[in-house]
Amino acid sequence: MSMTEPTTARALRQRTLLDYVLKAGSVTSAELATVAECSIMTIHRDLDELANRGLVRKFHGGVSALPTSVFESSSAFRMRRGNEAKEKLAREAIKFIEPGMSIMLDDSTTVLALARLLNDFGPITVITNYRPAIEILSDCPDVRLIILGGTYSRTHDSFIGVPNMTGIENYAVDAVFLSTSTMHEGITYHQEHDVVLMKRAMLHAGTRKFLLMDESKIGKTSLNRFVPASDFTDVVLTDETPKEVINQLREVTTVHIAR
């Protein structure tokens, strides 16, 4: 169903290894070789890749999981989480986009699913600061692509700038599509302060402001307060979002349910 989930033998094994390391916290290579039913050599190669992507930490004797906060905000990790939900959200969100419009996308995997749907969509202007989105959209001749500059963040794989350094103030788009790390009692949160500033600036640039959020974000907080949900004109949720959350959000904004 989900085309974004790689299903090669190696990707599958690496997922197994990652889950195992996450649960166990710290494991030896030999133990992983037993789990994955392959040679230690292969384990080492897989772990090198995972370590390179910043998902685990290798040390002499084995491998360990990273602190949760760092881990969960890393692009590579978010990339493989709940893709079905993200695709549902994207399919719902694209209903509000029409050829000729200008839109802004933040540096989230949720919104990346939306970018994938824009191929052959028609003429459209897309503004973003997310590198993977550039990769996808630079191949679409119909898409006028504008990049928000800034300092490259390896954990987010995007360009982050303090307001006034990126040129973002010069743009006004028809719709801006954002994601959030977590939401609790109608307030959205994110791990990092710089990202919050960037997202706030993006929010400001849109006429219509969409929040795309799957149920996994709900009921938690992160270090930095982003904005109250009422700052969004529209919120797109999955159909597995708790009823009480939906009702609460309906009081302050327009809610759309993706099925």
Place this chain on the structure above:
Amino acid sequence: MSMTEPTTARALRQRTLLDYVLKAGSVTSAELATVAECSIMTIHRDLDELANRGLVRKFHGGVSALPTSVFESSSAFRMRRGNEAKEKLAREAIKFIEPGMSIMLDDSTTVLALARLLNDFGPITVITNYRPAIEILSDCPDVRLIILGGTYSRTHDSFIGVPNMTGIENYAVDAVFLSTSTMHEGITYHQEHDVVLMKRAMLHAGTRKFLLMDESKIGKTSLNRFVPASDFTDVVLTDETPKEVINQLREVTTVHIAR
């Protein structure tokens, strides 16, 4: 010698085809099949790729070369021209960079060769608007990478913005490394106006301003005047540059010869 030249069978054949189309101007697919000694189907697939990269134009019945000016300023074309010279220039230019410095690179293949040398160079801040440079430098942990935003240009594979839209005014770097399309009688030129504005803004941002130029650029003009060579504090040339050009440049700036 040059690792940037691909040597797979397909790449080699496409180069042959491109050269043939360039020389002939307009050819049928059947004729190309004879030249490359392969099926017409393969020719079509190759031409689709070349057309996608903006190097040729397909039409029902065959394929034709693009107008020279558009063609020569396209990133993909420049990518495969005179790499040895560019690498020489880059090796000379890097002598003026030291760990801890901040530098700016424009969207030229010449300067890309310089970016490749920055791996394991030490801590350094690099500002650029060139996508291939991002690809290379995003993998270097020691490099703090800052992107200048703007509208994505498929022909240049970079982000172009009018001054004041990119945030470039906020930066001041130790050295800026630029390239030029052509040079004639001490004046540099470029095909496109937007690019000229972008390069001028970059020039303004550097304390020391380097022009990297191989001999193929000399003695021609392009549509838009960029700046006089005297606007650069330093010019790096290949050792095959005509003596009279070198002497002429020495009168207005510091000249370095790459061997």
Place this chain on the structure above:
DNA sequence: GTTATAAATCACAATTATTCTGATTATTTT
């Protein structure tokens, strides 16, 4: 408009190149 014809695309099978894996050997770390 319609049709004839060449050209281009599509779908599939065969081939070719590339990547991946695990046994072995060498090197590093503690």
Place this chain on the structure above:
DNA sequence: AAAATAATCAGAATAATTGTGATTTATAAC
């Protein structure tokens, strides 16, 4: 010195490229 990791390499698995023939599309003639 012992264990762990990295390097090397041949065979296996995987992916890519290619050509054939059928199908669709575009051009030109009627």
